[in-house]
Amino acid sequence: MDTQREGKFERILDGAINAFAESGFHQCPVSRIAQLAGVAEGTIYLYFKNKEEVLIRIFQERMGAFTAKMRLELAREETIEAHLRTIVRTHFSYMEQNRSLAIVTQLELRQSNPRIRLAISGPLLEYYHLIEGVIKQGIEHEEVPQTDLRVARQMIFGALDAATTDWVMARNPWTLVSGVEPMVTLFEGALRLNRPN
Amino acid sequence: MDTQREGKFERILDGAINAFAESGFHQCPVSRIAQLAGVAEGTIYLYFKNKEEVLIRIFQERMGAFTAKMRLELAREETIEAHLRTIVRTHFSYMEQNRSLAIVTQLELRQSNPRIRLAISGPLLEYYHLIEGVIKQGIEHEEVPQTDLRVARQMIFGALDAATTDWVMARNPWTLVSGVEPMVTLFEGALRLNRPN
Amino acid sequence: MDTQREGKFERILDGAINAFAESGFHQCPVSRIAQLAGVAEGTIYLYFKNKEEVLIRIFQERMGAFTAKMRLELAREETIEAHLRTIVRTHFSYMEQNRSLAIVTQLELRQSNPRIRLAISGPLLEYYHLIEGVIKQGIEHEEVPQTDLRVARQMIFGALDAATTDWVMARNPWTLVSGVEPMVTLFEGALRLNRPN
């Protein structure tokens, strides 16, 4: 019973991700979500308060899983270089393996609707904290010079985000992970790692 | 007559920027654009094919002006350091002085609607080329090591974009320009400028 | 078993009366009836063909009980004065003691839906007949002058109905029974009872 309920919840979430990826949150009729999820339209309202909540839960559930994975991967490494590489690699490979989620994340992350913004901000802030934590650790270990944490995080997140958006938008997408090394190199330079003396 | 036409065209564009900034492209009724522009609803359709085209023209006209200004500012400088600083400063100060445009740019830039994407891509690609041109010049002058142009541009644009989005989203926004120097420092590091040897 | 069946039938009827009284027949979801009756939604359809039939049975069962009680009370009295007083007193006190039923009766009695109208008409006609019977007896006993039976019944029923509706609608309801004597006096006058000669 409970697994069936959960199964349907997940199916709707997946259907919504694909539906939103297809045409965007506002363009996408609830009927399309239902169709892709293989449930009736009304069923969606047994699991979600409304269409808006479906979008919100996508971020909470799926971005949450992404951040959890990121935290796990980071915990496996010690050095700041490894941490930076982990961030880039995990970000790119996760998005590459979840293209529809990437599309939704990249495109619908930016919502002027304040209710949605607020609900999205949670998982996003958590990710921001992870990135800032890595930088902070580098500074504390005196491997990275004093830097404005927010600006550094904006650079890292922004770079990953722009790369992902480029990849999502491209008609014939290259592999995203091919950008890992160049990106890591840029980050290392920006944070003054690996420099002679 | 022609100036009047142009005047009305511009008024609609400005009205639309503010209207879209208020509530987002999809949430914003055409009537609101007309209201802010001080014209009748029907008048908008004398100047634009439909609502979508209004958004597209905002990018073409206003992003075009931004890119033109950027090109002008870049032409005044010689060194790559100055070019990087010019990009960051111009980007931040322009957005800061055109908050509504910034909101529309940051939030509505990302549209899954392919028609809009395509039309937007023009001005965006031009900006990308400017950024890549600066990096390329640095590489050619051997001030910057060989780097993947696209990745470097993604980092620069993404960082500026993320910073602007942060600023746009913040309830009590700090000044965006205060981030110019930290950001430039990060970019210089990433591109290995100003380093001994 | 049979009593259990009957128990559940009655519980649904009571739940429905309260549910309909809360928000009206059309506003009230079947789920609310189920909730108040303490049964599952589907169970209702084991006892009633559909929602409409629940309303119909309320009238048939509860109005039937009301009419039966009225007939019983009337049988206890002989004079037309006593009969009139019995009608008013029984009507008012019954409604006062069954406020939810009164609400449903007053508000939902009037349904343009012809199927409901038809089904309701049974118990209502029976009540009409009781009232007309009292008047007729008065005429036959030459205590009441020749009168149009229907009009007289309309007056009596309408007056009781209007008083009940007023009471049902009032925010701070007075006691309905306090209106018994004034109303009886009016009826006696209308039917020319208690007049010298």
Place this chain on the structure above:
Amino acid sequence: MDTQREGKFERILDGAINAFAESGFHQCPVSRIAQLAGVAEGTIYLYFKNKEEVLIRIFQERMGAFTAKMRLELAREETIEAHLRTIVRTHFSYMEQNRSLAIVTQLELRQSNPRIRLAISGPLLEYYHLIEGVIKQGIEHEEVPQTDLRVARQMIFGALDAATTDWVMARNPWTLVSGVEPMVTLFEGALRLNRPN
């Protein structure tokens, strides 16, 4: 322009009266109102906030007109007998000439929705006041014995209301006005008019 606007407003009101009379407020789709009014569905929302407001305006506009007519007719007469007869005659003849309005009035007057109740109460209270005014005058002129004003008004209004409902519900409706004299006679008796001493 203005008359055209007003014309459309009235047409929608008339369409709604007929539509509500057909199937009741809740059963009636807005599309049916539009159809009967000969306008598009959306047009209704240019003149009314929502479906509920259409019902409310029917009472305010049409019941208002009814009450105004009633007041006018009452002003023409002096004696309480004439006033009573005027009330009955005007009520019956107005309803007879506006059958659909009568249906809506009789059936939809009773709405559990508090917002609708409140909006309806205005015109209704005005009518109540007119009736009570007539009784009060009779008492002041010592033609009518002391009576509870509310109860007397409930009797008069209720009787008229019940008669109208009967007529509305009847398959083969008799003329309503044929009930004027019997009803007046009952009222006169109830209020102890025309009796030897």
Place this chain on the structure above:
DNA sequence: AATGAATGAGCCTTCATTCAT
């Protein structure tokens, strides 16, 4: 050219009813 009243397609959501368990 300019207007804004009118249009009607489209969508979110509710809820009566069904049916597998």
Place this chain on the structure above:
DNA sequence: GATGAATGAAGGCTCATTCAT
């Protein structure tokens, strides 16, 4: 019999677009 999850039809309302003036 009893359940309540699932269904899907239906309807109120919005709003981009048109067109008579």
